Amino acid sequence: GEDVEQSLFLSVREGDSSVINCTYTDSSSTYLYWYKQEPGAGLQLLTYIFSNMDMKQDQRLTVLLNKKDKHLSLRIADTQTGDSAIYFCAEKKEDNFNKFYFGSGTKLNVKP
Amino acid sequence: DTGVSQDPRHKITKRGQNVTFRCDPISEHNRLYWYRQTLGQGPEFLTYFQNEAQLEKSRLLSNRFSAERPKGSFSTLEIQRTEQGDSAMYLCASSLAGGGSPLHFGNGTRLTVT
Numbered sequence: 664g665e666d667v668e669q670s671l672f673l674s675v676r677e678g679d680s681s682v683i684n685c686t687y688t689d690s691s692s693t694y695l696y697w698y699k700q701e702p703g704a705g706l707q708l709l710t711y712i713f714s715n716m717d718m719k720q721d722q723r724l725t726v727l728l729n730k731k732d733k734h735l736s737l738r739i740a741d742t743q744t745g746d747s748a749i750y751f752c753a754e755k756k757e758d759n760f761n762k763f764y765f766g767s768g769t770k771l772n773v774k775p
Numbered sequence: 776d777t778g779v780s781q782d783p784r785h786k787i788t789k790r791g792q793n794v795t796f797r798c799d800p801i802s803e804h805n806r807l808y809w810y811r812q813t814l815g816q817g818p819e820f821l822t823y824f825q826n827e828a829q830l831e832k833s834r835l836l837s838n839r840f841s842a843e844r845p846k847g848s849f850s851t852l853e854i855q856r857t858e859q860g861d862s863a864m865y866l867c868a869s870s871l872a873g874g875g876s877p878l879h880f881g882n883g884t885r886l887t888v889t
Contacts, residue, residue: 667817693875694874694875696877696878698880703882703885704883705779705868705880705883706866706868706880708878708879708880711875711877751817751818753817761806761823762820763820765817765818765819767815767816767817768815
């Protein structure tokens with residue numbers, strides 16, 4: 664979606680940390696989401712954060728939210744080859760219809 | 776939890792033909808969404824139901840596209856007189872109502888129009 668921006672590619676070595684970044688433009692967004700998509704599959708929900716939170720951790724995943732700068736990041740610790748996929752950031756706008764808007768995705772390549 | 780299922784997984788059709796896709800959401804979810812995804816892009820909103828009511832259609836959705844959710848459970852998306860530009864992955868997702876309930880996606884139907 665035009666309101667959500669992500670860098671296109673990220674390449675890391677196995678065992679390193681990956682940080683995938685996202686910027687959004689609508690300050691009324693109240694929930695922000697991270698999804699993972701593997702080839703030929705649908706989107707798998709990884710985690711999400713409410714906009715009154717700064718950070719959320721779930722096992723190897725850490726989400727950081729800077730609401731002032733409208734910046735969201737997803738950190739994957741100890742990245743594995745199985746983490747290679749496209750990662751999408753999405754925002755939910757609290758308009759009448761509760762629509763979700765997606766970025767264009769960041770392709771993560773994990774080298775062994 | 777059987778998840779969201781979509782049928783068929785792949786559809787190849789000739790230009791000008793009609794196609795219909797089916798989505799079965801997670802049973803307790805009352806919201807159902809259709810998205811379209813083309814190569815290298817994120818999902819693009821098409822339409823959304825709450826129970827059987829279609830609450831919004833994207834302005835990008837031409838009148839060749841129609842979606843139904845007759846009993847508030849499964850949904851169908853029909854494309855009439857298909858064009859090559861309709862080739863894409865069609866994703867269905869469902870969610871509970873309210874708050875930050877996330878979307879749960881099916882594996883999509885890949886449409887190829889020749």
